[in-house]
Amino acid sequence: MSFGVDVRGLQVPDDVRGTLTGDDVAARLARKDATLWGPDAESEAAVRLGWLDLPSSSRSLVAQLAELRAQLQDEGLDRIVLCGMGGSSLAPEVICRTAGVPLVVLDTTDPGQVAAAMTDLDRTVVVVSSKSGGTVETDSQRRAFQAAFAEAGLDEKETGRRFVVVTDPGSPLSETAADMGARAVFLADPTVGGRYSALSAFGLVPSALAGADVGALLDEAEELAEHLAEPGNPAFELGAVLGAAAVQGRDKLALADAPAGSGTAIEGFGDWAEQLIAESTGKEGRGILPVVLESPTAPGAVAADTVLAVVGAGSPDAEPSLGVTGPLGAQFLGWEYATAVAGRVLGINPFDQPNVTESKENTNAILDSGLPDEPPLATIGAIELRGSGGVLDGVDLSSHDGVALGLDALLAAVPEHGYLAVMAYLDRLADASAGNLRSALAARSGRAVTFGWGPRFLHSTGQYHKGGPQQGAYLQITAEIGTDLPVPDRPFTFGGLQAAQAAGDRKALADRGRPLLHLHLTDRAAGIGQLLAALA
Missing domain, CATH: 3.40.50.10490 (Glucose-6-phosphate isomerase like protein; domain 1)
Known part of the structure; x- marks a missing residue:
């Protein structure tokens, strides 16, 4: 083995x-015994154990995907963009990085990153992947690409054939796929939860179309499955x-x-x-x-x-x-x-996610009512400072070292066995240097420090932040937007959605009384540089 x-x-x-x-x-x-996690979890577990069968049940996809990839290649369509969040995007990204094949993963609402993905449209196919079919980020991205293809001169039929859809049977996205004339629709096993779906259509379809050997992945998994x-x-x-x-x-x-x-x-x-x-x-x-x-x-x-x-x-x-x-x-x-x-x-149910919807509901309420009025407590260089949970109480924000003092106060608020979560609502490609904050904060604090790109982490560690041990302190980073991007046929822009998601998550954490430092960058490059310098 x-x-x-x-x-x-x-x-x-x-x-x-x-x-x-x-x-x-x-x-x-x-053998998929749903009683293993107790009576409260049994009904959920009974419909969430299909992932154990995927090494064999996904076999039929291999030949289908090889044929579809060959068709696309013959038509000169060799650039695959994946629009998906959480379980719909994370596995394909790892598969393609490991295989060394190019895949554009779009799991953001940052308008700069979305706009950067909408290039080379003459050779692009978009995989729209959502288990529920109603994920707001993915739906917004799909709408933007449809509009971009139309602006590039493709008619409605040609536009539809630039889309491949992965979703659960009966989801709203399956109906949308039929209406738009998507080239292919893959209906995934509904008994597989999103985060357990790496070897399902959610993991395999975009990876195979990008050029990864998904048959080998199933072989590797099946060898283990025989011993489980x-x-x-x-x-x-x-x-x-x-x-x-x-x-x-x-x-x-x-x-x-x-x-x-x-x-x-x-x-x-x-x-x-x-x-x-x-x-x-x-x-x-x-x-x-x-x-x-x-x-x-x-x-x-x-x-x-x-x-x-x-x-x-x-x-x-x-x-x-x-x-x-x-x-x-x-x-x-x-x-x-x-x-x-x-x-x-x-002693928990590993198949539910009871706190994930909270930030989503907050986001929807903010999109309806508008962003809350939260004037900064101070502006130092390219950074506006705000805080909740008492994190900035007593901090001298009039000092030119106010950013460093604010960070020190946040680190001091991390409990002895707690953690610090950095939540960056930025462009993870253009603003990639922000990722260096994790190691700098961990080295300075000696505490566990996580780093998540927003809103990507909301589909990941966001559940832990709200439902796990209440030992976290939080650093949220937002930034000014250079050029915003509309979401076609929706009353908000990508920038507005991103800001609402950040505000919704702030509210969820503030409602729990958790220490949170919110830093808004009025200039992205300068602000990130200022933050890293404050931690040097």
């Missing part, structure tokens, strides 16, 4: 292991270790790809695993917080409340740590299975 787990410095207590073994959890999960009923299989061990470590106080999971040349080459796996773990376990005041690292030695890899997991190679020298070996297809299935086992240990 190519999938394996190398555990260093961690033990599963006898009582936890005895319960898991005595309850025959490995075999019951493999066995007691003590490596995916079971991974889940037992993660769950037990969290119960014992190591509830932060630092995730890093193996360094180049040291194991299986997998790129960006943590971004996918982050949603799977955070959204599956972060609820009822419990959970495992994934912290995606730049490397296995980055700040935050080692701490008293943290387990380091290196994906694609054996365990590093650090303790406690995990080395999770195996190719990408096996990693997808193995981590899904492990997360379900960890959910059993934690």
Whole structure:
């Protein structure tokens, strides 16, 4: 078996292991026993375990997708843009990065990033991917691309054939796809939740059209699937270790790809695993917080409340740590299975997401009523400062060091076993240097620090922020928009939607009394530079 787990410095207590073994959890999960997580979770679990069948049930897609890709190539359509959020975009991004094939992933409402994706339209096909069919970001992106194709001179029929749709049966998007004459519509298995959908049509369709070998992914997963009923299989061990470590106080999971040349080459796996773990376990005041690292030695890899997991190679020298070996297809299935086992240990339902809709509802209310009036407490250089939860109480914002003092106050508000979440509503391509804030803040604070691009993280760690342990402090970064972009046939722009999403999430955190520092950049490049300088 190519999938394996190398555990260093961690033990599963006898009582936890005895319960898991005595309850025959490995075999019951493999045969899709929905009673594993208790009576309150049974109805949800009964319709959310289809992911266990995907290594075999997705086989029929391989030939279909190869034929569709060949058609597109013959027509000179070789640029694939994926419009999707969360489970609809994260797996294809990892698959294509690992395979070294180009895929434009559009999982944002930032108007600059959306506009940058609408280039080279003469060779572009757009995959619109949404399980519910009503995701506001994805619907807005689809509308923008339809308008762009029309402006480029394509008629209605030609425009429709530039779209491939992935959704659940009966969703509003399936009806839209028929109305617009989409070239192809792939209806996914409705018994597979979004974050468990890597090996379904959501993961495979855009990846195959971009040129990745999805048949090989299924082969890799199937090799592991044959062993999942066995007691003590490596995916079971991974889940037992993660769950037990969290119960014992190591509830932060630092995730890093193996360094180049040291194991299986997998790129960006943590971004996918982050949603799977955070959204599956972060609820009822419990959970495992994934912290995606730049490397296995980055700040935050080692701490008293943290387990380091290196994906694609054996365990590093650090303790406690995990080395999770195996190719990408096996990693997808193995981590899904492990997360379900960890959910059993934690005593939560790993298939619901009870707090995800809160920020969405806040966003819709703000789109209807307008942005709240929140004058800045101070403007220093290219940064406006605002705060809630008492984070700026007593801070001298008249000082030229006001930004550094505000950041210090926020770091001081992180509880002893808490975390800091950086939430950047920016262009993750043009403003990529903002990502350096994570390691700088982790090095300065010694605390767990996560980094998420908004609104992407709302479909990922957003559930953990609201439903997990209330030990977080939050740094939200927004920015002025250069050129806004309309959303066709909607009463808002992309910039307006982005601002409403940020404000809606601020409200959700403020309602919980969490410390939040909101920094608005009046000049993006200058503001990011000013922030990094304040942390130097």
